[in-house]
Amino acid sequence: MIDAEWWEYDSADEMAEAVAGDIAYIIGQALEARGRALVAFPGGSTPLPALKLLAETKLEWADVTILPTDDRLVPVTDKLSNAGMLARLFLPKKARVLPLTAGESDPVAAGRAADERIADLDWPLDVAWLGVGEDGHTASIFPGPDFEAAIAGPKARRAIGVRPDPLPENAPVPRVTLTGPTLISARTVTLTVSGKAKRKVVEQALKQGSSSKLPIGRLLAELDMDIDIHWHP
Numbered sequence: 381m382i383d384a385e386w387w388e389y390d391s392a393d394e395m396a397e398a399v400a401g402d403i404a405y406i407i408g409q410a411l412e413a414r415g416r417a418l419v420a421f422p423g424g425s426t427p428l429p430a431l432k433l434l435a436e437t438k439l440e441w442a443d444v445t446i447l448p449t450d451d452r453l454v455p456v457t458d459k460l461s462n463a464g465m466l467a468r469l470f471l472p473k474k475a476r477v478l479p480l481t482a483g484e485s486d487p488v489a490a491g492r493a494a495d496e497r498i499a500d501l502d503w504p505l506d507v508a509w510l511g512v513g514e515d516g517h518t519a520s521i522f523p524g525p526d527f528e529a530a531i532a533g534p535k536a537r538r539a540i541g542v543r544p545d546p547l548p549e550n551a552p553v554p555r556v557t558l559t560g561p562t563l564i565s566a567r568t569v570t571l572t573v574s575g576k577a578k579r580k581v582v583e584q585a586l587k588q589g590s591s592s593k594l595p596i597g598r599l600l601a602e603l604d605m606d607i608d609i610h611w612h613p
Contacts (some may be wrong), residue, residue, distance in 0.1 A: 382462075387611070389610070399572055403434055403507060410506040411444070418444075418501055419447070420558055421506075422462070423448060426573070427511060430572070431469055435472075437474055446475050447477075449462075449519040449520075449557065453485060455483070458552070463481070483571065487541030487556065497540045505566035507566055507570060508562075512581065519557045520542050520555035520557035522542060525545065531598050534561075537559055537561075538558060538562045539556055541554065542554065551561075569605065571610070585597030
C-alpha cells in the first residue's frame with residue numbers, strides 16, 4: 381500500500397489556500413528546472429476555491445500548459461465544461477489551456493482525437509491534481525465498458541473516451557479523460573477531498589489496494605510514489 385499523508389483542514393478556504401500554495405510551488409519548481417510546466421487540473425466544486433487562488437499567484441503563466449484531467453462532451457461555453465472553467469480562470473493570465481474535446485458527440489472518436497492532439501506535449505505531467513466522487517470515480521474514470529482501458533490501458537495512450545454506466549445524474553453525458561497511466565506517471569500526484577463520505581471512500585480504497593472495485597482504489601494502487609491527500613469536513 382502506498383504511503384498516503386492526510387492533511388486536514390477546518391474549512392474549504394483553509395484547504396484552498398494550502399493546496400494553491402503547494403501547486404504554485406510545484407509549477408514554480410518546474411519552470412525553474414525546465415522553463416515550462418505541464419499540469420492537469422480537475423473540475424467540480426471542491427477544487428474551485430483553490431483554482432481561483434492559484435490563478436492569482438504570480439507565476440510565468442505563459443510557460444504553463446494546463447489540461448483538464450477530464451471533460452464532458454459539451455461545448456466549452458457550457459457550465460459543465462471543465463476546460464471552459466479553466467480557460468476563464470487562466471487564459472487571462474496568459475496560460476495555455478488545452479481542451480480535451482472539440483465538439484465531438486461520439487466519445488470513442490473524441491478520445492482518439494484528444495489523444496492525437498496532446499500526444500506531442502512535453503510529458504510527463506508535472507502535477508496531476510485529482511478529485512474523487514462519493515462513488516469512487518476519479519477524473520472521469522468510471523465503471524463501464526471503457527473502465528479497464530481508462531484505468532490501465534496502453535501507457536502510450538494519454539486520453540480516452542469513456543461511457544460511464546450508469547451515467548452520473550448530475551452530468552449525464554459521455555466523457556473524455558486522461559488515462560490512469562498518464563495520471564500516475566506525473567512527477568507529483570495530489571488528491572483533494574471534501575466531506576466525510578468521500579474520505580471514507582478514499583480510506584476504503586487505500587485499504588483495498590489493487591483489489592478495490594473503486595476507480596480511485598485501482599488508480600492509487602498503481603502509484604509508485606507517496607501522495608498528499610488534502611481533506612476538509
